[in-house]
Amino acid sequence: xxxxxxxxxxxxxxxxxxxxxxxxxxxxxxxxxxxxxxxxxxxxxxxxxxxxxxxxxxxxxxxxxxxxxxxxxxxxxxxxxxxxxxxxxxxxxxxxxxxxxxxxxxxxxxxxxxxxxxxxxxxxxxxxxxxxxxxxxxxxxxxxxxxxxxxxxxxxxxxxxxxxxxxxxxxxxxxxxxxxxxxxxxxxxxxxxxxxxxxxxxxxxxxxxxxxxxxxxxxxxxxxxxxxxxxxxxxxxxxxxxxxxxxxxxxxxxxxxxxxxxxxxxxxxxxxxxxxxxxxxxxxxxxxxxxxxxxxxxxxxxxxxxxxxxxxxxxxxxxxxxxxxxxxxxxxxxxxxxxxxxxxxxxxxxxxxxxxxxxxxxxxxxx
Ligand code: ADP
Numbered sequence: 001x002x003x004x005x006x007x008x009x010x011x012x013x014x015x016x017x018x019x020x021x022x023x024x025x026x027x028x029x030x031x032x033x034x035x036x037x038x039x040x041x042x043x044x045x046x047x048x049x050x051x052x053x054x055x056x057x058x059x060x061x062x063x064x065x066x067x068x069x070x071x072x073x074x075x076x077x078x079x080x081x082x083x084x085x086x087x088x089x090x091x092x093x094x095x096x097x098x099x100x101x102x103x104x105x106x107x108x109x110x111x112x113x114x115x116x117x118x119x120x121x122x123x124x125x126x127x128x129x130x131x132x133x134x135x136x137x138x139x140x141x142x143x144x145x146x147x148x149x150x151x152x153x154x155x156x157x158x159x160x161x162x163x164x165x166x167x168x169x170x171x172x173x174x175x176x177x178x179x180x181x182x183x184x185x186x187x188x189x190x191x192x193x194x195x196x197x198x199x200x201x202x203x204x205x206x207x208x209x210x211x212x213x214x215x216x217x218x219x220x221x222x223x224x225x226x227x228x229x230x231x232x233x234x235x236x237x238x239x240x241x242x243x244x245x246x247x248x249x250x251x252x253x254x255x256x257x258x259x260x261x262x263x264x265x266x267x268x269x270x271x272x273x274x275x276x277x278x279x280x281x282x283x284x285x286x287x288x289x290x291x292x293x294x295x296x297x298x299x300x301x302x303x304x305x306x307x308x309x310x311x312x313x314x315x316x317x318x319x320x321x322x323x324x325x326x327x328x329x330x331x332x333x334x335x336x337x338x339x340x341x342x343x344x345x346x347x348x349x350x351x352x353x354x355x356x357x358x359x360x361x362x363x364x365x366x367x
Contacts, residue, residue, distance in 0.1 A: 029128035032112070037061045037081060040123070049105075049128045051097050065126070067093035067105055081124055084109045091131060104135040140314070147315055151197060151329055155190035162187035193327075200331050203263065204314075207338040212260070214342060216366050218253040219261060221292050225285055228262065232269050232281075241273065242280035251285055254292045255365040260339045267332040268296040268359045274326050276300030279356070288362060291345075295360040303351040311349070312337045 023030050029046030033039050039056050047053070056064050067075045075093060087110035094102045106129035112122055166183035169176055206212050229245045236243040254261070272281045279299030286293055301322045303311060310316045315330040317323055340347045345364055351357035 027129075029126075031061065031065070031126040031128065032123060033061050033081075033126065034123045037078065037124075039064065046128055049095070049103070049130050051095075061126075065128075066095070067107065068096055069093065072096075081109055081126075084111055084124065086111070089127075091135075103130045103132045105129070106131045143315055147329055148201070151327065152194070154327065155193045155197075159187045159190035159194075162190070197329065200329060200335065203335050204331050207335050212339075212342055214257045214366075215259070216255055217258050218255055219258050221254050221285055221294075222247055222251055224258070224262065225265070225283065225294070228265055228269065229283055232273060235273055236281060239273065239276070240278065241276055243273075244280060244282045246282065246284040248286040250287050251292065252287050254363055255367075256291070256343050256345075256363055257366075260343055261363060264336050264339050264343075264361060265294060265296070267336045268361070271332060272296050272298035272300065272357070272359075274328070275323065276356070277322070291362070291364040293360060293362045295358055297356065297358040299356040302353040302355050303349070303357055304353045308349055308351060 023041070023043045026043060027045055029049040030041070030043045031039055031046050032041035037060055039059050039061060042056055047056070050056075050064055052064060061081065062077045065077055067077065069075065069092065087108065089106065089108035091104070091106050093105045093107055095105050096102050106127070108127040110125050110127075112125055162183045166180055166187065169180040169183060225245060225247065229243060233243055269281070269283070276298045277300065281299075282295075282297045284295045284297070301320060303318065304320075307316075307318045307320075311318075312333050313330075314334045316334075317328055317330040337347065340361065343363060344366060346362040348360045348362070349357065350360075
């Protein structure tokens with residue numbers, strides 16, 4: 001201040017200007033209200049968050065700020081502010097706009113004592129912040145933890161039970177090899193499921209960080225598909241499903257990321273078999289102008305039109321009881337779509353509820 005000649009000339013004007021430019025440059029909404037809860041000062045961010053145009057000076061705060069709870073109940077702002085004696089903050093409220101969209105609100109209320117507390121409360125300063133994005137990340141994280149712990153619990157419980165059966169069988173003086181083998185096999189199956197789950201999770205985390213490394217090679221789709229489909233034969237026959245592979249004789253090499261092409265097709269085949277109770281799964285591949293297309297058609301439970309819009313979302317699983325009968329994380333198609341984009345390819349879905357689904361990938365040759 002001492003080095004500032006203007007400050008010496010008009011200290012209060014300069015201080016006021018500095019203060020308003022400081023408040024106006026804040027990303028958080030600021031509202032100062034008097035003892036009657038009328039607005040005396042506000043900044044542009046407050047107008048944005050509250051979605052109001054024009055001056056709100058002099059207006060009662062209850063007219064401008066109308067937060068609601070998660071369930072849509074209106075908060076009595078008058079009582080809320082009057083109950084505040086020390087600075088308080090909440091992250092539990094929402095603002096609802098004219099178009100019925102909502103944003104999650106961080107709201108802090110601090111009483112301002114102009115006379116150092118002697119004259120009682122003179123007003124309040126409110127800070128508002130739109131925390132919709134943070135909240136959705138928190139919700140996503142919570143959902144992630146709940147889905148994963150649920151998915152882990154079942155296989156771990158089964159594996160644990162089977163292992164203790166195996167130990168019990170092995171301890172018997174006349175060891176029953178058949179019981180022992182069955183218990184070990186059941187445990188092994190669950191451990192394999194867990195390994196797959198971990199695979200999905202690590203793929204998901206890499207896909208989300210967008211740091212997937214792409215190694216383009218010439219892929220012999222003929223042998224890749226034969227090997228892949230063969231890997232599902234046992235699973236298909238256990239469910240009594242026909243598994244057919246139809247390869248166009250003119251099928252050529254595909255220039256793409258082999259690991260990811262395989263991962264995509266593996267996910268589609270896993271789903272086709274998982275969500276088909278009877279009938280068949282038909283895999284077909286043919287050359288196109290730009291590369292190779294592969295379709296995976298099943299005669300399974302199908303996907304409703306509404307669900308078709310959502311199946312590529314993280315964690316989405318249909319509410320259909322037939323989906324819920326089988327385990328899954330709702331991550332497969334999310335990861336699949338990420339990989340499809342990485343390979344600059346396209347994915348088409350056509351499905352009818354109760355009549356099966358067809359997922360077609362149009363792989364393109366990459367440079
Ligand atoms: P998950 O199979 O682990 O649930 P996905 O991301 O692979 O997760 O699939 C998301 C959802 O899409 C599934 O839960 C299911 O409701 C639906 N879905 C995917 N593939 C098929 C299919 N071939 N037939 C019917 N429903 C499917």
